[in-house]
Amino acid sequence: xxxxxxxxxxxxxxxxxxxxxxxxxxxxxxxxxxxxxxxxxxxxxxxxxxxxxxxxxxxxxxxxxxxxxxxxxxxxxxxxxxxxxxxxxxxxxxxxxxxxxxxxxxxxxxxxxxxxxxxxxxxxxxxxxxxxxxxxxxxxxxxxxxxxxxxxxxxxxxxxxxxxxxxxxxxxxxxxxxxxxxxxxxxxxxxxxxxxxxxxxxxxxxxxxxxxxxxxxxxxxx
Numbered sequence: 604x605x606x607x608x609x610x611x612x613x614x615x616x617x618x619x620x621x622x623x624x625x626x627x628x629x630x631x632x633x634x635x636x637x638x639x640x641x642x643x644x645x646x647x648x649x650x651x652x653x654x655x656x657x658x659x660x661x662x663x664x665x666x667x668x669x670x671x672x673x674x675x676x677x678x679x680x681x682x683x684x685x686x687x688x689x690x691x692x693x694x695x696x697x698x699x700x701x702x703x704x705x706x707x708x709x710x711x712x713x714x715x716x717x718x719x720x721x722x723x724x725x726x727x728x729x730x731x732x733x734x735x736x737x738x739x740x741x742x743x744x745x746x747x748x749x750x751x752x753x754x755x756x757x758x759x760x761x762x763x764x765x766x767x768x769x770x771x772x773x774x775x776x777x778x779x780x781x782x783x784x785x786x787x788x789x790x791x792x793x794x795x796x797x798x799x800x801x802x803x804x805x806x807x808x809x810x811x812x813x814x815x816x817x818x819x820x821x822x823x824x825x
Contacts, residue, residue, distance in 0.1 A: 606651030622701030628657030716821030767797020
């Protein structure tokens, strides 16, 4: 796998690992901005490409399953432990399917904080727009990507859930389900009129500011 590690100017107090969405990669502008925000508060940030995406090896249509992406996340955390120390507190960020991946592995990783953006709880809740790439339609419509992580929710805590109210791909009800089932502390932020990609500049700024503050506040609980 290929990844980029962002480090602050001094010994990091924690590291946040970011998981990109189904059709995205580690070079998502949201992740890069979040990485800058985390390093500004003394945290490292690691963004990586899942197998079959970006600069990582693999075949997208064959390798893309929730289980494989969960294994990718575990491998990324293992790489971080070797790079910055096994006792470094781990935070998780996931966008869309990346949020699902983080939630599915939270029990194993015991993160100090989690931030999800437009994360689906189950594959059946995903709406595939007609103009979507064929590879996305194949993954969703042909049941190559099936999941339901509702049973994982009871072990989730220290989570910030962000979702656009007008998300055309992953309905906002997914965020409400995560919030309802997760434990405290938790926070739900609905971006009024926000779409799946959070394309509104004001929403992007709100997302970055709120996510960075969430990681900072959760780190204080360590």
